[in-house]
Amino acid sequence: MAKFTEKFEDGLMVVAEKVDDNKYLGAIKNAFTTFMPFIIVGSFASLFNTLICSTSTGLAAFIPSLAKISPAFTAINFATLSIMALPICFLIGLEMARRNKVPEQICAITALAAYICVVPQSVSIVVEGLESAVSGAGLPSAAIGAQGLFIAMIISIVVSEIFSALMKVEKIKIKMPPSVPSAISQSFNTLIPILISLVIVGVAGQLFFLATGSYMNDWIYTVLQAPLEAIFQSPLGAIALFMVAQVFWFLGIHGNMIITPIRNPLIASAIAANIATAAAGGIPDQPITYGSLVSFIVVGGAGLVLSLVIAILIFSKRDDERAVAKLGLVPAIFGISEPVVFGLPLVLNVTYVIPFILSAGVATGSLLFATSIGFVPCNVVDVPFGFPIVVSAFIGHGWQGVVLQLIIIALGVLLYTPFVLLSNKQFKKEQEKANA
Amino acid sequence: MKIVLTCCIGMSTSMLAELMSQASNAYGFNDDITCIDSEKLEVIDLDADVLLLGPQIKHMHRRLYRRYHTKMPVAMIDAQDYGCMNGENVLLFAHDLFKKHQCNR
Numbered sequence: 419m420a421k422f423t424e425k426f427e428d429g430l431m432v433v434a435e436k437v438d439d440n441k442y443l444g445a446i447k448n449a450f451t452t453f454m455p456f457i458i459v460g461s462f463a464s465l466f467n468t469l470i471c472s473t474s475t476g477l478a479a480f481i482p483s484l485a486k487i488s489p490a491f492t493a494i495n496f497a498t499l500s501i502m503a504l505p506i507c508f509l510i511g512l513e514m515a516r517r518n519k520v521p522e523q524i525c526a527i528t529a530l531a532a533y534i535c536v537v538p539q540s541v542s543i544v545v546e547g548l549e550s551a552v553s554g555a556g557l558p559s560a561a562i563g564a565q566g567l568f569i570a571m572i573i574s575i576v577v578s579e580i581f582s583a584l585m586k587v588e589k590i591k592i593k594m595p596p597s598v599p600s601a602i603s604q605s606f607n608t609l610i611p612i613l614i615s616l617v618i619v620g621v622a623g624q625l626f627f628l629a630t631g632s633y634m635n636d637w638i639y640t641v642l643q644a645p646l647e648a649i650f651q652s653p654l655g656a657i658a659l660f661m662v663a664q665v666f667w668f669l670g671i672h673g674n675m676i677i678t679p680i681r682n683p684l685i686a687s688a689i690a691a692n693i694a695t696a697a698a699g700g701i702p703d704q705p706i707t708y709g710s711l712v713s714f715i716v717v718g719g720a721g722l723v724l725s726l727v728i729a730i731l732i733f734s735k736r737d738d739e740r741a742v743a744k745l746g747l748v749p750a751i752f753g754i755s756e757p758v759v760f761g762l763p764l765v766l767n768v769t770y771v772i773p774f775i776l777s778a779g780v781a782t783g784s785l786l787f788a789t790s791i792g793f794v795p796c797n798v799v800d801v802p803f804g805f806p807i808v809v810s811a812f813i814g815h816g817w818q819g820v821v822l823q824l825i826i827i828a829l830g831v832l833l834y835t836p837f838v839l840l841s842n843k844q845f846k847k848e849q850e851k852a853n854a
Numbered sequence: 855m856k857i858v859l860t861c862c863i864g865m866s867t868s869m870l871a872e873l874m875s876q877a878s879n880a881y882g883f884n885d886d887i888t889c890i891d892s893e894k895l896e897v898i899d900l901d902a903d904v905l906l907l908g909p910q911i912k913h914m915h916r917r918l919y920r921r922y923h924t925k926m927p928v929a930m931i932d933a934q935d936y937g938c939m940n941g942e943n944v945l946l947f948a949h950d951l952f953k954k955h956q957c958n959r
Contacts (some may be wrong), residue, residue: 434913448893516897670933672862745939749869756866760909761937803958804865 427766428667434671441517442575443679443840449509450682454500454802457686457708461497461800463491464693492697499690500559503566506572506686507533514578520585524608528581528615529574535616536573536623536634537561561635563694564687568646569638569682577615584611642685647704650684653786656706660715660778667755668774670765674720685711693798702796705789706782707816709800712753714785717807717823717832719755722777724807725830726770727758729838732831736845738837750808751806769841773833780833781826794818856886857948858900859931860918861908863891870908870931873941874948883949895921902926904948904955909933927951 437491470476471488478484511529515522538561542553560566584590590610594603626634649655659681663673674681685708693703705717717722727750731742739762747757764770788794797814807827811819857874859867867889869954878885890900892911895918905928912930919928929951935943 431913435916438913439917444896448896451891451893533941666874667910671907671913675862675911676913742937749866754866754869756861757869757937757939759937760933761939763933763937765909765933803863 430666430669431671434666434676437676437679441514441736445513445517445575445578446571447679447682448513449506450678450686452509453505453686454682454708456498456505457502457689458800458802461689461693461709461798463494463498464486464696465799467491467495495693495697499564499693501562502564502686502690503533503562503570504530506567506683507570508584510571510574511578514575515582518578518582520582521604521608521720524612525578525581528612531575532577532616532619532632533566533570533573535620536569536626537566538633538635553760560639561633565639565643566635567637567683567687568643568810572638573619573634577619581615584614586627590614621728646680647684649688649789650681651688651704651706653783657779657782658678660782661775664721664775664778667759668765668771670760670763674716681758687801689798696798702798705786705796707797707800707814709797709810710785711824712801712803712805713811713814713819714826715781716753716755717781717810717826718750719753719758721755721759721774722781722827722830722833723755723758723764724750725777725827726773726834726838728827729831729834733835733838733842737840739841752804753807753810769844770834770837773837777830779834780829784822784826786827788818788822794822855883855903855949855952856888856901857890857904857906857945858902859887859908860892860895861889861911866940867908870936870939870941870944873939874945875941877945881945882903883945885945885948892918900926904952905929906931906944906948909936913949927955 438838455711467488468475471485471491473479473482473485475486508526510531511526512522514529515525518525534557538558540553541554541556541558542551544551585608592603592606592609594606596742623634626637659677663677666673666676685706688704689707689709691704692707695702718727723746726748727743730739733745734740736742742758742761746755746761749755749757759765762770764774767774785794789796794815795818797819799814801810801814805813807823810818811823815822859871859874861867870926871887871889875885878887892907892914895905900916900922903926905918905922907918907928907930909932914916915928918947922928929947931944932947934940935947
């Protein structure tokens with residue numbers, strides 16, 4: 419048994435190191451981390467629209483002229499969320515260049531240009547009164563918005579690799595006499611790699627279109643992104659993913675950090691979809707967003723640590739546990755679990771392993787249940803990490819969110835209580851043994 | 855001396871950094887103790903005397919060690935000290951590492 423756990427531990431450690439060390443996953447992770455503030459700001463713009471410019475729910479009910487500035491907030495929303503494939507494409511190119519040690523901005527712009535090459539460069543609009551659709555120059559929203567995220571990630575990585583490989587070929591560098599300043603010769607040196615990269619991707623995109631009759635971005639969306647989104651938002655997929663994160667936490671590794679490369683693109687597209695649906699007058703239907711992650715799934719710290727702290731403070735008679743719980747209470751209210759995870763410790767603690775891993779499933783399941791029965795709305799306002807409980811849920815999900823958050827914390831207390839009692843029993847036995 | 859702590863976004867280490875600063879002032883060391891997001895360490899070129907990692911990012915230790923070990927000691931903070939937020943222990947650990955690193959040079 420001990421051998422098996424050791425092997426299991428080593429195996430997961432290797433996975434964690436591989437994910438962390440992987441160039442592509444690292445580039446994606448950092449690109450989304452950089453872009454995250456813009457997603458939150460974009461979602462706040464829609465909050466301002468409701469609070470200020472709406473004539474039914476906002477200040478505009480009293481000062482009607484405020485409704486006129488609504489296009490400004492809609493524009494902020496568009497400029498951050500509805501075009502997110504473009505900055506993500508750029509940022510991944512930048513991160514890739516850093517890792518490959520090639521000129522950063524040039525690689526990033528090449529990636530962005532290559533992406534624009536493979537998506538349609540015209541939009542068609544159906545105009546009332548005309549029989550056929552009218553088309554004009556422009557980038558379709560499916561290509562620049564969240565629907566384009568995966569293809570943008572793929573193109574950006576592929577192009578950065580092509581560009582970086584070409585930059586290392588000495589033969590295609592344009593030789594300048596030594597008297598030419600190095601900055602100038604460097605800009606000439608990048609010419610041919612940019613040209614070849616764009617030609618390869620552009621031609622490949624066109625060939626793909628000729629062969630399949632659809633654009634690459636539409637195809638990747640249909641065969642890859644849409645199914646992944648569906649799995650991620652489904653009970654089974656979401657519960658499994660967040661429980662896997664807990665298994666890593668059990669080993670003392672930041673589990674949610676390991677799953678970010680897959681999680682972040684999906685939560686970004688979810689909040690964008692919710693805002694787009696709400697703007698079109700529909701009811702948002704993507705429950706798992708960054709806001710719901712911090713408000714519900716990892717409320718009180720990953721593994722519902724706040725619930726454990728409460729359970730210990732109520733039921734435990736062990737002084738060591740109570741001391742850690744007291745120290746960890748305030749951080750846990752703000753969603754920071756480390757003092758308890760490493761202080762109790764929960765790491766490799768067999769007594770608490772079951773509730774520690776199950777808690778993520780309970781929290782995710784409760785969230786999905788509450789949204790599916792329509793009690794809690796799917797959010798259009800994302801909440802950054804670090805807000806205390808109640809406040810975080812209220813910003814993103816309103817009062818229903820606060821109720822759900824408190825219910826999840828209470829369920830967590832119920833889940834942990836038997837194990838707190840068990841640990842007390844074990845402790846008592848050990849002491850009796852020691853005294854005997 | 856300059857001690858840098860790092861973890862996922864530098865939130866839980868910032869609590870420890872505060873306690874370490876207090877301990878440092880009490881000892882009269884007056885160290886400069888700061889926190890940084892572990893992702894940033896990949897991008898910037900850190901300049902510090904000691905780099906300490908929170909236990910939750912032990913999977914990054916090998917990579918950060920490779921990158922920085924010639925310039926400064928790179929080590930994991932003891933999980934128990936981290937959990938109990940024992941600023942004094944971690945501070946003394948950092949000073950110890952620094953001294954050993956100087957000797958090995």
